[in-house]
Amino acid sequence: MKDFANLLDRLVLTPSRNGKLTLLVDYFKATPDPDRGYALAALTEGLDIKGVKPALLKELVLERMDPVLFQYSYDYVGDLAETISLVWEPSDIEAASEEDDRLSAIVERLQRLGRSETRGVMRSLLDRLDTSERFALIKLVTGGLRIGVSARLTKQALSIFGNKDVTEIESLWHGLKPPYLDLFAWLEDRTEKPVLATPAIFHSVMLSTPVEDRDIATLDPADFAAEWKWDGIRVQLSCAGGRNRLYSRSGDDISGAFPDIVEAARFEGVIDGELLVGGTSRTNAPTRTFSDLQQRLNRKTVTAKMLEDYPVFIRAYDILFDGAEDVRPERFLDRRDRLTTLIEQQAPNRFDISPLVPFSTWDELERLRADPPDPVIEGVMLKRYDSVYQAGRAKGPWFKWKRDPMNADAVLMYAQRGHGKRSSYYSDFTFGVWTAIPGEGDVLVPVGKAYFGFTDDELEVLDRFVRNNTVERFGPVRSLRAEPEHGFVVEVAFEGLARSTRHKSGIAMRFPRIARLRQDKLPKDADRLETLVAML
Missing domain, CATH: 2.40.50.140 (Nucleic acid-binding proteins)
Structure with a gap:
């Protein structure tokens, strides 16, 4: 835990991107398995420790501190982990071996605990860890490190560490689980690249960058296709081996909230699109607003009445896999031809394709953007005809040009x-x-x-x-x-x-x-x- 705590302390105090990359690469080199794998999971918000909640941590600290004094302290510091790590007064410190205080040992122990055991173990850990280690522990169990390190930056550090292309790492990411032993073995050239056995996994999505005034002046409209930007939520539908899964843009499995989509899919492959409420263009029914979609979000299950009152569909944007074939390296127009063929074979009330917006000049497109034909449109997307589908937010291939706020x-x-x-x-x-x-x-x-x-x-x-x-x-x-x-x-x-x-x-x-x-x-x-x- 001490090495992980030192890493967090140094990352917080290092403002530069290159400095953070160096710290991460050095940590991955010096830290053994499985500790570095659990650290990687924490840095990319992939670590799941269900039994420890902020409410429990507050209860523990209030066993030893006046509640008013704690509230003033928390209000002044502004961060729960930092506040508790500073004000915690250890008592009856129990001896522990260095092995017990390894990051991996602590994570695995907390993941095994039942609810009734968690309180005592957390109290014991807070007692015997020092201030920096307590801070790291609390950040670890509550998630959201807030240290200026994104998942993308961490993957870039893995790319440097293993001398591998970051897109290769992205392609594996959602098929692997902490502590990522196979991933590190491949990065260190001890094994071949992992083969993902799990069907219907999530693949990192391609993102766009906002259009700025100076961008338009340098871009040729003849190089770009335009699509409407629909006001729903970005999703990925992955279907393989008879298993269908619907994911949010961040990789969360939201299949349980949208069984009507999952059960309607009749294809093998992976498509990218916007989840909307209402009727598709293929049924000539109106698309409904985002507030209607909110009725279906963040639910594990939905009632038959909700399925009827708020029917959803996917307006498809792109295709990543056509069957088992990875088509992400193909040009946008070629992928769109494949996508059109696939969507035409799906249920017309559950799938349609986002139409292209014809235009010849930026002024013409700006007029269309300012006055779109549907209130559920929030702008336009610009996509280079020759763009490949690449994970992350590279500037140049895709732009979003929203309506003025x-x-x-x-x-x-x-x-x-x-x-x-x-x-x-x-x-x-x-x-x-x-x-x-x-x-x-x-x-x-x-x-x-x-x-x-x-x-x-x-x-x-x-x-x-x-x-x-x-x-x-x-x-x-x-x-x-x-x-x-x-x-x-x-x-x-x-x-x-x-x-x-x-x-x-x-x-x-x-x-x-x-x-x-x-x-x-x-x-x-x-x-x-x-x-x-x-x-x-």
Whole structure:
């Protein structure tokens, strides 16, 4: 555990990408199996320790610390792992062998434990580990390291370590499991490249980059195909050996929530597309909004009524495997021909293909982008005719050109501290708009939450306002003074609106960000809920 803790400490303090790569490569070289495999899983958010939750960790620390003092400490530090690692007072430290405190030994022990045993083992570990090791342990068991290292960067480090192409590593990734013994054996040239025996696995998706003004000036429209960008969720349907599986873009198996799609697939291969609610173009039924799709998301099972009320389908974008043949190295147009043939053979109410948008100039496409034919369209995709399907977000082959965002002026209502580098600042903001409530008059109702879009200088301004205008505290949340004549107005940019039963307003913004600080406006001049309802 000590080596893993040292790695995390050094990664947190190393800002440069190349510096982080060097640290990772050196760690993989110096660390034996299976420790490095479990570290790899933690760095790529692939480690699953179900028995330890943040609530349990808080209960453990409150056995030894005044709850008010802990809350003040947590509020100041802003990170649970860092707070507990610093305030924990060891008692009755039990001796443990170096072997017991290896990363692999700790992970495997925690994975075997029953719920009733977890509390005592975690208490014991926190007692005998030092501050850095406690921090690493808590990060390990709660996931989400927040140390500035992405899964992609970690795979790049593996590529350097093993002198292998990162795309080869990507092609294997979702067919292997921690502690990745076969992967490291191949990277060190001790065995041949692993052969994936599991059918219907997830393959890393190809991502696009946003179009910027200078991009359009350098691109030739004759080199690109355009498709509508649909407002659903990106999915991958993998079918092999009689087994069908539906995955989110991050590789989560969501088959249980969408059995209607999984059972309807009648092909061997892997396709990439957008999951939507409503009817396909092949049935001439309308496509429904993202808020309808939300009714089906994050469910392990669905009822027959939900299947009937919210029918889903896949609007296919691309094909990765045609049968057992890997067609990712083929040109986009050739893959699209294969995809068209495949989709034509599938159930018309469950599958269609995303149509190409004809255009000859960027000005023409920009007009189409600004006024698309369907409200479920959020922009256009640009794909080079000769592009291969490659994992990750390489700039050049695919671009996304979204519609200009909607804007509204809203009033800050609540604030929370951020995490990591922002743990000393109030940087997470909930904001609202005005509406009339019988018997109460005009009140603010929340419509969204944002934690980015502002500069470091603007963050200083926002943080200072929170500190000087807090009227109530709810744990880490600060309720802010927000009156018609006194408060803080921000211009919020967002990409859409959806009905929401969780918000008192009945509306939630999609992908909001703070676009400008409107210190020139009084809260009474902010937008009203009726304006957002009209937008919706």
